[in-house]
Amino acid sequence: MMVVTDDFVEADNAEAIxxxxxHKSRKxxxxxKQSKLVEALKTALEGWPPNTRDERCKSANWIxxxxxxxxxxxxxxxxxxxxxxxxxxxxxxxYRGLSTGDxxxxxxxxxxxxxxxxxxxxxxxxxxxxxxxxxx
Amino acid sequence: MAxxxxxYLTCIRNTLEAAMCLQNFPCQEVERHNKPEVELKTSxxxxxxxxxxxxxxxxxxxxxxxxxxLRISLxxxxxxxxxxxxTKKFLRFLSMRAEAFQVLRRKPVQGYDLSFLITNYxxxxxxxxxxxxxxxxxxxxxxxPLHLVLWSVVNYFKYYAFLWTY
Numbered sequence: 161m162m163v164v165t166d167d168f169v170e171a172d173n174a175e176a177i178x179x180x181x182x183h184k185s186r187k188x189x190x191x192x193k194q195s196k197l198v199e200a201l202k203t204a205l206e207g208w209p210p211n212t213r214d215e216r217c218k219s220a221n222w223i224x225x226x227x228x229x230x231x232x233x234x235x236x237x238x239x240x241x242x243x244x245x246x247x248x249x250x251x252x253x254x255y256r257g258l259s260t261g262d263x264x265x266x267x268x269x270x271x272x273x274x275x276x277x278x279x280x281x282x283x284x285x286x287x288x289x290x291x292x293x294x295x296x
Numbered sequence: 297m298a299x300x301x302x303x304y305l306t307c308i309r310n311t312l313e314a315a316m317c318l319q320n321f322p323c324q325e326v327e328r329h330n331k332p333e334v335e336l337k338t339s340x341x342x343x344x345x346x347x348x349x350x351x352x353x354x355x356x357x358x359x360x361x362x363x364x365x366l367r368i369s370l371x372x373x374x375x376x377x378x379x380x381x382x383t384k385k386f387l388r389f390l391s392m393r394a395e396a397f398q399v400l401r402r403k404p405v406q407g408y409d410l411s412f413l414i415t416n417y418x419x420x421x422x423x424x425x426x427x428x429x430x431x432x433x434x435x436x437x438x439x440x441p442l443h444l445v446l447w448s449v450v451n452y453f454k455y456y457a458f459l460w461t462y
Contacts, residue, residue: 258307259348266350270303279312285314289344289361 174214181220188224192231198241205246206226207254208294218296225253230268231274235275249278251288252296304351306430311347311359312368312428318416321364332384332415333363357435365415367401368431369408372438378449383409386438399427410438 184203191200204225212218234239242250254276257269277285323329324339333342342363350356354373355435372387374380376388387410394400399418412431421428 167459169300198360221457255347255349258350260355261350261353263352266352267303270300270307270351273310274303282310284315285311286317289315290342290346295345 173210173218174212177212177214177217181224181267182288183216185224185227187218192228196233197228197233198238198271201228201232201238201250202242203226207233207250208249208296216293222253222256223296226257226265229253229257229272230265232272237274239279243279247276247284248287249282250296251276251284252291255288256296297427300351303372303427304349305357305435307349308357308359308435309428312366312431313425315344315359315361316366316414316419316424316428317361318364318366318414318419332380332413333362334360334365334367335413337362350441352404354398358405358407367405368414369411370438371407371408372410399430401414443448 179296184207188200188204189198191203204227208221250272254269254273257265258273302441320330321333323331324342330365333339336430337343344361346357346358346360348356352373354371360371368383374383374385387404390397391400391402391404391410394402399412399414402414404411414427
């Protein structure tokens with residue numbers, strides 16, 4: 161039983177995606193300055209999947225999300241106001257954060273991971289493991 | 297520090313509970329063979345994304361899953377040369393007795409101190425949640441004995457230094 165993997169379609173070129181990510185980064189920074197942490201995280205997680213395999217776009221996106229994740233303090237407020245549609249993508253970024261090895265990032269990601277698993281269940285983890293096409 | 301260890305072990309436990317969904321899958325390439333696909337890595341459709349969970353720069357855990365097998369590789373913190381030697385000896389002692397453990401891999405994966413290989417046969421013979429409990433308790437226990445041995449070595453030298461000076 162051989163599974164045929166779909167060919168990936170490049171929706172936009174890399175420069176257009178990076179300029180969109182930069183715009184998103186500016187919006188996230190302004191929301192963080194206004195202490196609207198949950199909105200900042202939602203803005204950072206939006207616009208996904210980016211339909212690209214370019215590592216620069218993924219790194220640029222990760223930097224924005226990382227900034228929003230590190231700014232989070234109140235996890236109860238986060239999970240009471242974050243929509244469930246963001247859970248899968250947040251889990252993927254948490255695993256990316258855990259693979260960096262940087263101590264403060266790992267501490268924060270472990271804290272959020274525990275709460276997110278309680279909220280979203282093991283299916284969320286398995287979806288992030290199984291999705292090998294839309295990686296972050 | 298205790299809290300970060302608890303969070304690290306909870307994350308690993310949750311990931312293992314999600315990732316340990318193994319079933320029997322005969323080899324696609326060779327007739328009548330049944331091999332752990334995570335070791336061979338020949339067919340990408342049978343593999344899930346490998347997950348690296350780091351607690352800090354020195355401690356990490358790599359979890360690789362496939363359709364019929366799961367590999368967990370651990371790297372334990374070694375602060376100095378003495379701890380490095382003790383860790384190597386202790387983990388080599390365990391690896392040589394891997395058959396008694398059944399789920400232990402004889403040689404750790406490159407870059408790690410210890411590796412477990414769990415196949416669908418282990419999941420059929422043993423209970424999945426017990427296997428996960430074993431691995432998490434093993435990780436918890438392996439953090440302690442090395443520090444106890446180190447502590448006793450340091451105390452031994454302090455005591456004899458005291459005796460020699462007075």
